[in-house]
Amino acid sequence: MTHRVGFVVFDGVTMLDVGGPSEVLHQANRLAPRLVPRYEPVLISPDGGTVTTSAGPSLAGTVRAADAGAIDTVVVAGGDRLAGQPIAEDLLTAVRDLTARAPRVASVCTGAFVLAELGLLDNRRATTHWRHAAAFAHRYPRVRVEADAIHMRDGCFVTSAGISAGIDLALALVEEDHGADAARSIARELVVFMQRPDGQSQFSTGTATPPARGALLSELVASVLADPAGDHSLPAMAASVAVSSRHLTRLFRAELGTTPAAWVERVRLDRAQQLLLEGCSVTSAAHHSGLGTDETLRRAFARHLGTTPSQYRKRFTTTRSR
Structure with a gap:
């Protein structure tokens, strides 16, 4: 007995949108030889044959939707062309045909644009790559866009953020099919977290904050990121770079668009999230992140x-939201 997973691909598809989830399914079959049903990936494209990925290498042996047979889960991969130009009618036709007869439908990155174009995500919660989330929401106002989610399920539709988030999505599908233990063993083999919770930000404060323009603030930012639990009160930070507290506040406003205290709190919250996902207690995460007490951590x-x-x-033991 097999569970057939149809990956919808096209010229310009992002390779990792296909390769990441495919590897999760391969490891599911390899690590759990008695797994029933076993996964059978099928590459599907509008015209069949070979498609060229955005990175250059080709994917050979794709079949047309009409020739794919029964598909249990459809996964529409992404590519920048889906967000930047009208979606080709032959691709829409292929996906329309497949989703009409599949019990579960998923997308990776901008693959959500295809599902939304077909009206399948109307009045549903969905996500996509953060860079395209605003355009997605503007283009499809009936979709309830969760711009900062890693992956999102609404009914039989599962959408994920960009690129590597396809791995998170695939782990969630494996857990749904075969339980948390199977998903955990795959995550360990792939050297990834069991999951990044589907409510977790797609990026941390360190990567989301615009880079500081000046050397003074760049040095300070780096030191805080390296040791979030250190003394990063406004007077201490100002003294460390030999400026007044008022001047440092002006620099934060001008270069980072926030206050020193608000920025430090988000850095510490990011660290606390990481510690909790690594298995630390609430008290330990509060202490080692610099937030201090359980109550301060709860408020943050x-x-x-x-x-x-x-x-x-609790979410670290499952890919599912609670």
Whole structure:
């Protein structure tokens, strides 16, 4: 017995959108030889044959939707062309045909644009790559876009963020089919987290914050990121770079668009999230992130993430939202 997963590809498809989830399914078959059903990947394209990825290498042996047979899960891969230009009618036709008869439908990155173009995501929650989220929301106002989610399920439709988030999505599908233990063993083999929770930000403060323009603030930012639990009060930070507290506040406003205290709190919250996902207790995460007490950590989680540290920590054992 097999579970056939149809990956919809096209010229210009992002290779990792296909390769990442495919490897998860391969490892599921390899690590659990008694797994039933076993996964059978099928590459599907509008015209069949060979397609060229955005990175250059080709994917050979694709079949047309009409020739694909029964598909249990459809995964529409992404590519920049889907967000930047009208979606080709032959691709829409192929996906329309496949999704009409598949019990589960997923997309990676801008593959969500195809599902939305077909109206399949109307009045549903969905996500895509953060860089295209605003365009996605503008182009498809009936979709409830969750711009910062790693992956999102609404009914039989599962959408994920960009590129490597396809791995998170595939792990979630494996857990849904075969349980958390199977997904955990695959995650360990691939040297990735069991999951990045589907409510977790697509990027951390360190990568989301615009880079500081001046050398003074760049040096300070690097030191805080290296040791979030250190003394990063406004007076201490100002003294470390030999400026007044007022001047440092002006620099943060001008270069990072925020205040020193707000920025430090987000850095510490990022660190606390990482510690919780690594298995630390709430108290330990609060202490080692620099947030201090359990109550301070709870307030930060409630303010920025809308959940509690304990609820967030529980998610490390599953790919599913709670």
